[in-house]
Amino acid sequence: MPELPEVEVTRRQIEPLLLDREIAALETTADSYFFLTPAAELRRALKGRSFKALERRGKYLVGTLDDGWRVLFHLGMTGQLFSSEASSLRLLSATARSALAPEEQLKFRPDQHTHLHLRFRDQGPDVFFRDVRKFGKVLLLAPGDEPERLARLGPDALSVTGELLFASTRRRKTSIKALVLDQSVIAGVGNIYADEALFLAGVRPGRRASRVTRHECEKISTALRQVLERSIETGGSSISDFLAPDGTDGGYQDERRVYARAGDACYSCGTAIKRRVIAQRGTHYCPRCQK
């Protein structure tokens, strides 16, 4: 599930594949929940253009075209942005893969879940956006257009300070976990890294935000930076669907301390990790280490 590190890893790998390459054609699936801009409009807008920048805003990617229009991407839950050079064997499930002829297993062929397929004038590697569940999004932006969904994002999780977090916890009745997941408070944190950071900070995810101290907010913001930066270094977490654009797995799932470890022993104290639903999300914590 792509959160800030997975989106950043994607950005770093896809950016060089997009910049200054003239788009010969964009192929798409039919209009659906995925397309915030009608597919035909998107095809027209991209043809003949090239990208001049690809930036990350929280979990969003924003590509700027050479004519000043921009394209907003969100990977949702199962979105994958990758190159035709990817070792794409692993893009498909084992069952889907076994249905393919051996030569088809080696090279990725766009399937019904491949909503965007970019071809370039230079005939180099293609770029695909595949998303099984269509929680991902693509949106075309006219020059100067700042959509609500970007405008309401809080500061990026990599630059958040304890001070800022503390300020936004005041008088909030909700849980600290819900607050950390709120993209208008901090942009980029999702379920995995929220649990991991709260573990490192020693704070129970269900604690009422208004009862978290200034010092604990410092620890949470430090922990957030630590887990996010470390995850980017290791290529992100490949717990369910994430695959880097080059087709490789991330490495951070091997460094998880609590996420999806319910019943297993805490690495610090040996107590069994608990799982319960907090902020409408499966939440994992150590009942002994986190107060």
Added chain:
DNA sequence: ATTCCAACCTGATAGC
């Protein structure tokens, strides 16, 4: 203003 919850979508898996 804040919080909660259903809806969006599909594949994997647990249970019968």
Added chain:
DNA sequence: TGCTATCAGGTTGGAA
């Protein structure tokens, strides 16, 4: 074996 129910979670939008 095969079918059905349940779960996963990012974001939005509407209800409480």
